[in-house]
Amino acid sequence: MDNIRELNVANAQSMSAAPSDASKAAPLAGLKVLDLTRVLAGPYCTMILSDLGADVVKIERPNSGDEARGFGPFLPSGASAYFASLNRGKSSMALDLKVDSDRETFLRLARQADVLVENFRPGVMESLGFGPDQLREINPRLVFASASGFGQTGPYRNRPAYDVIIQAMSGLMSITGHSADQPARVGASISDIVTGMFTAIGILAALRQRDQTGRGSTLDIAMLDSTVAILENAIARFDVTGKPPEPIGTRHPSITPFQSFPTRDGAIVIAAGNEGLWTKLCDVLGAPELATHPQLATNALRTEHQPLLENLVSIRTETQTTQEWLVQMSAAGIPCGPIQTLDQVVNDEQLVARGMFRQLTTAANETFLAAASPIRIDGQSPEIATRAPEIGQDANEVLSRWLGKTTNTSVER
Amino acid sequence: MDNIRELNVANAQSMSAAPSDASKAAPLAGLKVLDLTRVLAGPYCTMILSDLGADVVKIERPNSGDEARGFGPFLPSGASAYFASLNRGKSSMALDLKVDSDRETFLRLARQADVLVENFRPGVMESLGFGPDQLREINPRLVFASASGFGQTGPYRNRPAYDVIIQAMSGLMSITGHSADQPARVGASISDIVTGMFTAIGILAALRQRDQTGRGSTLDIAMLDSTVAILENAIARFDVTGKPPEPIGTRHPSITPFQSFPTRDGAIVIAAGNEGLWTKLCDVLGAPELATHPQLATNALRTEHQPLLENLVSIRTETQTTQEWLVQMSAAGIPCGPIQTLDQVVNDEQLVARGMFRQLTTAANETFLAAASPIRIDGQSPEIATRAPEIGQDANEVLSRWLGKTTNTSVER
Numbered sequence: 020m021d022n023i024r025e026l027n028v029a030n031a032q033s034m035s036a037a038p039s040d041a042s043k044a045a046p047l048a049g050l051k052v053l054d055l056t057r058v059l060a061g062p063y064c065t066m067i068l069s070d071l072g073a074d075v076v077k078i079e080r081p082n083s084g085d086e087a088r089g090f091g092p093f094l095p096s097g098a099s100a101y102f103a104s105l106n107r108g109k110s111s112m113a114l115d116l117k118v119d120s121d122r123e124t125f126l127r128l129a130r131q132a133d134v135l136v137e138n139f140r141p142g143v144m145e146s147l148g149f150g151p152d153q154l155r156e157i158n159p160r161l162v163f164a165s166a167s168g169f170g171q172t173g174p175y176r177n178r179p180a181y182d183v184i185i186q187a188m189s190g191l192m193s194i195t196g197h198s199a200d201q202p203a204r205v206g207a208s209i210s211d212i213v214t215g216m217f218t219a220i221g222i223l224a225a226l227r228q229r230d231q232t233g234r235g236s237t238l239d240i241a242m243l244d245s246t247v248a249i250l251e252n253a254i255a256r257f258d259v260t261g262k263p264p265e266p267i268g269t270r271h272p273s274i275t276p277f278q279s280f281p282t283r284d285g286a287i288v289i290a291a292g293n294e295g296l297w298t299k300l301c302d303v304l305g306a307p308e309l310a311t312h313p314q315l316a317t318n319a320l321r322t323e324h325q326p327l328l329e330n331l332v333s334i335r336t337e338t339q340t341t342q343e344w345l346v347q348m349s350a351a352g353i354p355c356g357p358i359q360t361l362d363q364v365v366n367d368e369q370l371v372a373r374g375m376f377r378q379l380t381t382a383a384n385e386t387f388l389a390a391a392s393p394i395r396i397d398g399q400s401p402e403i404a405t406r407a408p409e410i411g412q413d414a415n416e417v418l419s420r421w422l423g424k425t426t427n428t429s430v431e432r
Numbered sequence: 433m434d435n436i437r438e439l440n441v442a443n444a445q446s447m448s449a450a451p452s453d454a455s456k457a458a459p460l461a462g463l464k465v466l467d468l469t470r471v472l473a474g475p476y477c478t479m480i481l482s483d484l485g486a487d488v489v490k491i492e493r494p495n496s497g498d499e500a501r502g503f504g505p506f507l508p509s510g511a512s513a514y515f516a517s518l519n520r521g522k523s524s525m526a527l528d529l530k531v532d533s534d535r536e537t538f539l540r541l542a543r544q545a546d547v548l549v550e551n552f553r554p555g556v557m558e559s560l561g562f563g564p565d566q567l568r569e570i571n572p573r574l575v576f577a578s579a580s581g582f583g584q585t586g587p588y589r590n591r592p593a594y595d596v597i598i599q600a601m602s603g604l605m606s607i608t609g610h611s612a613d614q615p616a617r618v619g620a621s622i623s624d625i626v627t628g629m630f631t632a633i634g635i636l637a638a639l640r641q642r643d644q645t646g647r648g649s650t651l652d653i654a655m656l657d658s659t660v661a662i663l664e665n666a667i668a669r670f671d672v673t674g675k676p677p678e679p680i681g682t683r684h685p686s687i688t689p690f691q692s693f694p695t696r697d698g699a700i701v702i703a704a705g706n707e708g709l710w711t712k713l714c715d716v717l718g719a720p721e722l723a724t725h726p727q728l729a730t731n732a733l734r735t736e737h738q739p740l741l742e743n744l745v746s747i748r749t750e751t752q753t754t755q756e757w758l759v760q761m762s763a764a765g766i767p768c769g770p771i772q773t774l775d776q777v778v779n780d781e782q783l784v785a786r787g788m789f790r791q792l793t794t795a796a797n798e799t800f801l802a803a804a805s806p807i808r809i810d811g812q813s814p815e816i817a818t819r820a821p822e823i824g825q826d827a828n829e830v831l832s833r834w835l836g837k838t839t840n841t842s843v844e845r
Binding site: 046048059067090092101104169170174179190192193194195201204207213223225227228240241244248251257259264268273288290292349359360361369370373375388389397 | 459480503514582583586587592596608614622624657664667670671677680690691705772773776789800805810
């Protein structure tokens with residue numbers, strides 16, 4: 020009953036196209052964000068802020084706009100689903116920051132903004148005359164956030180960075196995959212995304228301080244730093260053992276069994292992290308004798324003899340289907356799950372009940388599926404806007420919303 | 433010169449052990465966080481808040497405490513580097529939430545708190561009498577944040593969840609690795625970590641609203657939702673093409689070449705995302721004819737004929753060392769980088785210049801290396817505390833700090 024109600028709420032919400040509706044009672048309603056970001060890391064940050072109700076104005080180059088408009092996957096009209104998903108709910112204004120009249124418009128907006136986010140290469144904003152110190156002269160309350168590949172300081176600051184390069188240099192790639200001679204990239208652009216997330220966290224923390232002191236601060240978030248910050252215990256593990264961790268497939272470095280095993284029709288992931296669960300697992304597998312096997316009697320022994328364990332467990336898991344094992348293991352209280360592909364994920368009953376997927380809409384009224392915000396507040400399925408802007412479409416509306424002007428000829432294109 | 437000064441700042445900061453020092457002028461100074469979290473997702477959230485200066489009081493079970501105290505890697509004294517890294521800068525108080533006097537102490541703390549974070553299974557806080565509605569009766573300003581595997585609602589809400597299970601069910605595992613029949617887990621516990629990050633974002637947004645309305649809200653953040661939210665364009669890619677994305681090693685799904693290639697002594701990651709860079713790459717490889725090869729002339733063709741391209745590029749990259757190629761390609765402006773292992777990462781000159789590694793200290797005065805906060809504010813290398821608490825060590829100090837009491841006998845253990 021609850022699930023049905025939630026689904027209806029989700030459907031109702033995905034109907035509401037206007038960003039202003041979506042931000043009515045949202046936690047960041049009224050927050051003015053001047054968004055100079057392109058591609059992924061920066062736009063992911065301002066997407067998080069927009070999903071939470073902030074008023075995000077995206078400043079794009081006239082004509083070409085954000086280069087992500089040219090990144091696939093594409094819908095039949097030629098619209099980029101990549102761009103449309105990341106920029107839902109934002110307003111767009113086209114400004115050439117080298118042209119005087121546009122520079123003036125930009126400065127008027129910057130005077131009103133709570134936050135500016137940019138992900139140009141270090142030094143670009145300063146050379147435009149719009150560095151943090153320059154803008155804070157006209158708006159001391161401005162929080163100025165820069166996201167970049169390597170950061171605003173240090174010997175690599177001017178190097179070009181892409182997600183795959185940062186995944187490689189940060190060490191993340193060296194611990195992902197099945198063997199040290201063939202490490203794998205995380206299938207999502209995780210370095211870009213966690214950089215966007217840390218930038219959002221920094222902005223919200225700096226705003227809290229700004230509200231108390233009256234003065235905004237400058238944030239310098241690097242993809243390389245951010246990716247190193249999510250390595251979890253790999254750094255300590257190397258430091259304590261002296262041995263760099265290597266890729267170990269689906270396994271956990273120190274808990275066994277905690278990995279995927281083959282089934283008759285695919286695979287199942289099992290996380291039997293303590294003695295009780297290991298004993299239960301052996302029972303469900305019809306092999307209670309494994310629980311007292313001398314080489315598998317403790318977690319330390321199981322980790323040491325993992326290849327033996329994998330072998331002995333696999334020959335049993337291979338006898339039934341994933342679904343059959345899921346039912347039996349779940350009934351026994353053993354944490355387990357299927358390795359779902361995206362066709363299964365979008366139909367997963369938990370994710371559907373949580374309202375995690377929404378139909379977004381392009382300018383040509385095509386629809387496509389995207390993930391909603393995972394930040395659920397007061398029992399509400401997260402509300403998100405469903406449309407991204409065309410280049411410069413909101414110029415006059417932004418001027419009136421931010422500057423109280425009803426018309427402005429200088430920005431019509 | 434700048435780098436040397438930064439290194440000195442980093443060293444000076446890693447000397448300062450007291451959390452109260454570290455939070456002096458930090459953006460979240462004065463924010464009171466009551467932390468009932470254990471293991472990884474919740475503690476990562478409160479670590480972020482603590483690194484930003486919040487006053488985090490960790491409530492632990494008497495005697496055993498957070499179970500992460502028993503997780504490796506371990507230092508010679510038996511202290512867990514895993515626990516010590518995640519809980520740096522927090523205060524610890526041991527309370528048995530089923531014992532009347534401790535429940536009373538807990539309620540007095542909850543009355544003072546700005547934020548409560550917990551990651552028990554859904555329903556546990558309510559059954560203790562400490563659900564969000566119950567606590568907001570005594571403290572309407574409280575932001576109550578729950579992090580869990582599947583969320584507080586939906587059919588799977590009571591299922592046990594571990595990082596590897598969520599990576600599998602979310603679809604992330606299905607797009608990571610080298611082939612569809614052998615997907616890989618991301619080498620860090622990314623589902624736990626992004627859940628901690630989204631929880632921190634939700635808390636900071638809810639605090640902003642709380643400061644305006646006087647009323648805190650309830651946050652429900654799930655590991656499954658959070659991992660789906662970082663899949664980037666995989667959902668849209670499936671929806672638009674009808675084909676579930678599969679693992680593709682180190683490659684990018686639609687940009688080529690954008691992957692690792694073998695060298696004489698290892699591998700190099702190359703991201704040549706446009707025609708100009710592809711032409712330059714062919715020149716550096718000594719094979720300018722590849723740039724006009726009919727099957728490799730455009731990005732679309734290169735992506736279609738990726739196996740051919742990988743072959744033709746690899747036979748060239750294999751002739752020199754990674755370092756030799758890095759020098760030549762960087763000089764030509766081609767984005768590239770090495771696949772660094774952790775021993776190289778901790779010595780990377782950019783990360784060292786940025787102050788991203790700190791020596792943390794255990795109760796037995798052992799030191800080990802951990803990543804600092806990647807949120808760099810006003811040009812300062814992020815400041816973090818260097819010690820995690822022993823179970824319950826700060827009981828009297830917390831009571832005096834939060835409740836203005838100088839002594840309290842009921843909490844001495």
